[in-house]
Amino acid sequence: MATVFQVTDDERSKLDARFSVDQADIILHSRGGAKGQTAAVNTDYTRGLLVLLTRLSQIAIPVLGAWVDSATVQSLPLNKRSILSDTEGSLPPDEICRLLANRIKDVRGGPNSTAKGGNSTKRIRIATGFSGSSEDLAARLGGIALEGDHRSMDRLPxxxxxxxxxxxxxxxxxxxxxxxxxxxxxxxxxxxxxxxxxxxxxxxxxxxxxxxxxxxxxxxxxxxxxxxxxxxxxxxxxxxxxxxKGGEPASPDGSIGKEWPEGRVDIESSLSLDTHTVKRQVWALADEINAVLGKPCIEPQQQDIEKQKISLVGPNKGERLYIKPARHGYSLGLGGNSLVARMEPFMKRLTGRDRDGYAHPHVSRQPYWHVSDYAQVREAAYEFAGATFPLDGDETAADVVAIERRPDLTRTQRESLIQARLGQGTYRKQMLELWDGQCAVTGLTVQSALIASHAKPWAESTDEERLDPCNGLPLTATLDRLFDKYLVAFVPDTGKMLISDRIDETARAILGIPASLRKTPSAQQARYLKLHLDRFESHKVR
Known part of the structure; x- marks a missing residue:
C-alpha cells in the first residue's frame, strides 16, 4: 500500500490534506464531506494544493502536467482528463491553482454522466521532473507519513x-x-x-x-x-x-430435462452446457446489445430453469428468441409468427440449413436450429434485436481504443500493443523473420499480402503473449480467415493441417488444402498452436 502523507504548512502545522507519491508523480487525495462533519476528509484540499505547488516552485522541481485521477475517469484517455499542460506548469503556483480549480470540475466519467456540474476538489495526479526516490520527494514537500489503515480512502464507489x-x-x-x-x-x-x-x-x-x-x-x-x-x-x-469455507459445495445442476422444452426432440447424451451457464451468457448478451443500442431494447427471461426455458424478449409483442443448451452447443428457437417471418431466412444463412425441427409441431410451427458455438448465438441475438453485428474490423478498432485508454502503459508500450493488434510493427517483423519472410503454409513471399494472425485470441492473451511472435502465423488472407474462424488448425508437434467438417471436399479442392506448415513448430509455437487446436476441436461439428 502506498504511504499516505499529510500536508504541513510553513510552521509545520498539519493541514487536513493528504497526498501520496508515485515515483515522480504527486497524488492529492480528493475532498469528501463538509468541514465540521464527522466523516469529512481532506477539508484543506485547496490550501494543501497551493502549499505543494509553492514548495515545488521553491525547490525548483518542474511541474510537467496534471490530470484528474479519480477512479470514475481513469478509463478515459489521458488527453480527456488533462487539466494542466507542461508549458502551464511554469506559471506561478496561485495561477496554477486557479486553472486547476476551473478545469477539474469539467472532467466527468463519460459522455453519459448524469452529474450536474462538477466539483473542483477531485483526486488529481501532478507529474513532476523530480529524479530522486518517492520518499525523498515526499520529504522535500514537507509531508508527514500517516500511521494506521487508510484503505478506505482508496475504496471505489x-x-x-x-x-x-x-x-x-x-x-x-x-x-x-x-x-x-x-x-x-x-x-x-x-x-x-x-x-x-x-x-x-x-x-x-x-x-x-x-x-x-x-x-x-x-x-x-x-x-x-x-x-x-x-x-x-x-x-x-x-x-x-x-x-x-468448509461449506458443502453445490453440485452442478443435473436436473436438466432431456427434451426441447416446447417439443419432443430427445437429447440422449449429456448436454455440453448446463442451463445456468447459458443463463449467464444470455444475461451478459442482453447487457452487451442494449449498451450498443444505447437503450434497453431486449430483456432476458428465465421461465423455468429445469425445462431450460431461457429466452430474449424483444420490443415487438409476442417475439421471443429461445436460447438453450443442446448436445453439442446450443439450440436457437423462434417464438412468434412475426419473428419467424423476419428471422427464418437469416437463420438459414447462419446455419446453412432450413431448420432442425419445430417446437409444438402440431400446434404452432416455431422452427429451431442447433448451433455449435457462442459466436453464432451472439450473431443471432444481434439480428433479433435489430442491432448491427460488429465485424472483425469493428472489434479491432474497439481493442485499439481500449489500449489507448490504459493508464498503466507507457507511450512505447501502448504503440507496440496497437501495432500488434493491427498485425504490424515489431510483432509482425519478428513473426516474418521466424518464417523466412514467407507464408507459413504456401511459402508466398509477397509480404504485403500476408497477415500476422494470432493463435491465442487477443482478448484472452496477456500483454506479453500479444507481443510474442510465436503466438501466431504469417498467412495469406484466405488462410488467415480459416485459421481465425477455427476452420483449420495445425498439429502442434508436426505442423500437419487439420480441417473442419464444415469444409466439404469441393471447397477443400478450391482452397488447395490440406497443406501443412513449412517448418516444424518450435516448443513455444507449439504451445500456442495447442491452445488453438483445443478451440478448433470444440468448434467441430459432431
Missing part, C-alpha cells in the same frame, strides 16, 4: 464496482480456472466461489480481475473494495454461488 457485469465476471472465472493469476490477491480466507466445474475460487480475486477487465485492465487491488456486500451481490447476479 458503487457506480464503479457495478461496471463488473456478468460478462466480465464469467471471463474472470474462466481465466482463473485456466491458470491466470489475479495480481495482488491471495487465497480466500472465509468464503469460496463455486465455478461451473465445481472448483473453488477466491471470490475477491474473481471480482478484482473482472473489475480490472471492465475498466480497461486498470490495476485493481484488494484495497479498492471490500469482500461481501455489493461485491458478493454482483458475483451472485452473474450466476455463481458463494459458500463459507
Amino acid at each position: 458503487a457506480e464503479v464496482l457495478r461496471k463488473a457485469t456478468p460478462e466480465y465476471i464469467q471471463r474472470a472465472v474462466q481465466e482463473l480456472l485456466a491458470g491466470k493469476e489475479a495480481t495482488g490477491f491471495g487465497p480466500s480466507t472465509d468464503y469460496d466461489l463455486i465455478a461451473d466445474d465445481g472448483r473453488l475460487l477466491p471470490p475477491k480475486a474473481v471480482f478484482g480481475l473482472a473489475l480490472s477487465m471492465a475498466l480497461g485492465n486498470l490495476p485493481i487491488e484488494p484495497k479498492h473494495f471490500t469482500a461481501g456486500g455489493l461485491c458478493f451481490d454482483l458475483l451472485r447476479a452473474a450466476g455463481y454461488q458463494i459458500v463459507r
Whole structure:
C-alpha cells in the first residue's frame, strides 16, 4: 500500500490534506464531506494544493502536467482528463491553482454522466521532473507519513464496482480456472466461489480481475473494495454461488430435462452446457446489445430453469428468441409468427440449413436450429434485436481504443500493443523473420499480402503473449480467415493441417488444402498452436 502523507504548512502545522507519491508523480487525495462533519476528509484540499505547488516552485522541481485521477475517469484517455499542460506548469503556483480549480470540475466519467456540474476538489495526479526516490520527494514537500489503515480512502464507489457485469465476471472465472493469476490477491480466507466445474475460487480475486477487465485492465487491488456486500451481490447476479469455507459445495445442476422444452426432440447424451451457464451468457448478451443500442431494447427471461426455458424478449409483442443448451452447443428457437417471418431466412444463412425441427409441431410451427458455438448465438441475438453485428474490423478498432485508454502503459508500450493488434510493427517483423519472410503454409513471399494472425485470441492473451511472435502465423488472407474462424488448425508437434467438417471436399479442392506448415513448430509455437487446436476441436461439428 502506498504511504499516505499529510500536508504541513510553513510552521509545520498539519493541514487536513493528504497526498501520496508515485515515483515522480504527486497524488492529492480528493475532498469528501463538509468541514465540521464527522466523516469529512481532506477539508484543506485547496490550501494543501497551493502549499505543494509553492514548495515545488521553491525547490525548483518542474511541474510537467496534471490530470484528474479519480477512479470514475481513469478509463478515459489521458488527453480527456488533462487539466494542466507542461508549458502551464511554469506559471506561478496561485495561477496554477486557479486553472486547476476551473478545469477539474469539467472532467466527468463519460459522455453519459448524469452529474450536474462538477466539483473542483477531485483526486488529481501532478507529474513532476523530480529524479530522486518517492520518499525523498515526499520529504522535500514537507509531508508527514500517516500511521494506521487508510484503505478506505482508496475504496471505489458503487457506480464503479457495478461496471463488473456478468460478462466480465464469467471471463474472470474462466481465466482463473485456466491458470491466470489475479495480481495482488491471495487465497480466500472465509468464503469460496463455486465455478461451473465445481472448483473453488477466491471470490475477491474473481471480482478484482473482472473489475480490472471492465475498466480497461486498470490495476485493481484488494484495497479498492471490500469482500461481501455489493461485491458478493454482483458475483451472485452473474450466476455463481458463494459458500463459507468448509461449506458443502453445490453440485452442478443435473436436473436438466432431456427434451426441447416446447417439443419432443430427445437429447440422449449429456448436454455440453448446463442451463445456468447459458443463463449467464444470455444475461451478459442482453447487457452487451442494449449498451450498443444505447437503450434497453431486449430483456432476458428465465421461465423455468429445469425445462431450460431461457429466452430474449424483444420490443415487438409476442417475439421471443429461445436460447438453450443442446448436445453439442446450443439450440436457437423462434417464438412468434412475426419473428419467424423476419428471422427464418437469416437463420438459414447462419446455419446453412432450413431448420432442425419445430417446437409444438402440431400446434404452432416455431422452427429451431442447433448451433455449435457462442459466436453464432451472439450473431443471432444481434439480428433479433435489430442491432448491427460488429465485424472483425469493428472489434479491432474497439481493442485499439481500449489500449489507448490504459493508464498503466507507457507511450512505447501502448504503440507496440496497437501495432500488434493491427498485425504490424515489431510483432509482425519478428513473426516474418521466424518464417523466412514467407507464408507459413504456401511459402508466398509477397509480404504485403500476408497477415500476422494470432493463435491465442487477443482478448484472452496477456500483454506479453500479444507481443510474442510465436503466438501466431504469417498467412495469406484466405488462410488467415480459416485459421481465425477455427476452420483449420495445425498439429502442434508436426505442423500437419487439420480441417473442419464444415469444409466439404469441393471447397477443400478450391482452397488447395490440406497443406501443412513449412517448418516444424518450435516448443513455444507449439504451445500456442495447442491452445488453438483445443478451440478448433470444440468448434467441430459432431
